[in-house]
Amino acid sequence: MKEIAPVVTGGVDSHADTHEAAALDERGRLLGTRKFATTSAGYAQLLGWLESFGELDVIGVESTGSYAAGLVRYLRLKEVRVVEVNQPHAHTRRRKGKSDPIDAEMAARRALAGEASAIPKLTNGIVESIRQLRVARESAIKSRSAAMVQLSELIITAPQDLREQLSHCKTLRGKVSLCRRLRPDLAELEQTSHAARLALRSLAKRIEGLEEEIADLDKHLDRLVATAAPRTTQLLGISTGHAGQLLVSAGQNIERLRGESSFAALCGASPIPVSSGRRNRHRLNYGGDRQANRALHMIAVCRLRYCQRTRAYAQRRTTEGKTKREIIRCLKRYIAREVYNALQADLTDLKNLAHTP
Template sequence: MRDQGGAVVRVFIGVDPHKLSVTIEVDDKNEAVLATGRFGTDNAGYRAMLKRVAPWPDRTWAVEGSNGAGRPLAQRLLADGEQVLDVPAKLSARARLFDTGHNRKTDAHDAHSVAVVAVRTPGLRVLSYDAELEALRMLVDRRDELSRTRVQTVNRLHRLLAELIPGTAKKEISTGQAKAMLASVRPRDLVGKTRRRLAAELLAELVVVEKKIKELRKELKAMVQARGSTLMDLPGVGPVIAARVLADVGDVARFADRNRFASWTGTAPIEASSGEIVRHRLSRAGNRRMNHMTHIAAATQIRHDTEGRAYYLRKIAAGKTRREAMRCLKRRISDALYRQLVADARAAGIVSAEADVEAGPGGHSGASLLSSAAGSHPHTGTSDQPLPGPAPTTLPATTPARKRTSAKALETAS
């Protein structure tokens, strides 16, 4: 579709996604509504949606929550060659509040607010389709599901074994130990026989799950190495952690620096200062899966003779608690992960070594890939916190109070 001057009209399509339906609104650069619609997420609904927006070839899709409910649709659009932007839910909520004066949600209002954010915000993250990363994400998600299934199966098996053999419960048990324990008991009553049969079934399920986990680990390791990633060179970072980092980060250029990356991983403290009291508190924001990965890497370094363990012990010797020292180590690991991701991107030729492109306010595509991390190990000289130091005080310097001299002291002195 062309305007009165004959130029092709560029439009933004705001998408409010759900599992079974999507609501869209087509806006031009002046925020004029050109079309609306509600479509199903099946093949027929998807084709009808594309047919509805076909008059505007110069179109950009704006999907709210492209890593959540909107991920299937976003990946589908990317696979078909469409340009897709990621709109954070917080931005669309603010636009809806300012536009309507209230925050009542409807699918039409949501689609409109998403489209408005896309029109007004030039720094939104542009999504890209990477088949290898998508496959890597699915495999690492599957591995996490199997890991949770294994924990549940072990707990159930542990309970039955504790009932079969009282007084021999162990904190941790392997499949070999469970087999030996089952072979040593032959109950004669109905309850005991049923309990042993269920334990044998759980043990068989546990063997199958552990075999699948091992196979997935090998597959993840091969895929990480095939991408040329050097994340596994870091102490405490194995194939599972490396795969999760690659799948969730995607394009490292969307982070302006290591501080933005640490904020995303939830390892950057939040300033909670008041007046002349400067303090920081733990951040509960960010990607919690990435925070969990950095925690596993930190725990692994502490258990072994690594430079991360030496750094952790130095922090404890300096007066920090174990939790505070662990948080400091996790921040160092976050910096090291960012440095390795940047190095891999430059080695792959994604970004030239001389590139020094600044990021927008959101730290999205076009971010600078320069990191101030000094080395590959987490103890290297980086800041304890990404936040700037406290602002210089504007209060006048306090004058120490003069000591009042008694009359008797004056008489003595004279």
């Protein structure tokens, strides 16, 4: 009688240099654990090792958006079903311990039990390109802000003659331009006036360089976001920055979300019931992707100012006894639904275009 191959569930605990894999059979019995390198050859060995136990059903993987991004891309190419597994809770680790084999086994068990069912985001499309450019842009903005604060502090503590020279300009931008044109005597840096001039000029050059970098990144982001989400960017109050953040939060494979309610929960815009007795109300959701929630908040604020329909809605809810925070929470939920439908249409068109010969 021919022996039936067992159905195998895999689990992966990912790290920068190695991935720990675990294999379970359909009854949850541990078949083995093994460590693999985070290279193309290591990915192939990991998949081959799991398939050596039988018919591979699904692999639960931790950190699919960071350490395991390369592995997930490889498994997608091999048409292997992958689900995203969150790291274990602290109380679970206290009870069962912490090691790479234990974490890999727990990832496999959560995938086998159906507790982990989220599909990882695609990390090889235009939305991933937008995410990468946004990371560089946010870093440049933070560095520019830090340099501006440092320049302001140096001006405050600079020698009196230099302070008076720069005090004629009231705006920080103007002071940056003046500092850019300072001419210190490099042979006299022992004197604080010349050292201050050199430091201020250095910071001013850094600020101007970062502004050029931000403008260059904005130009490329405008083009990519307009290509990926033309419908979304046409919605009232949605800038390139907001649309880019919402694209990154949803992921290019938006079908991984069950619907607009899942998208709202992802953005932290789903209502949380806090009713008791005769009191029936909801509160803000403090979970979800806070950057996406911030984008929805700014869109709501914009519409409250410029959209007559939104202002009429806010006035009506105010007369019903809603606070401003509760009204904005409701608006964010409505905006999340509108954005989800637009993103779904945009990303479906993008997918169809990619498959067009």
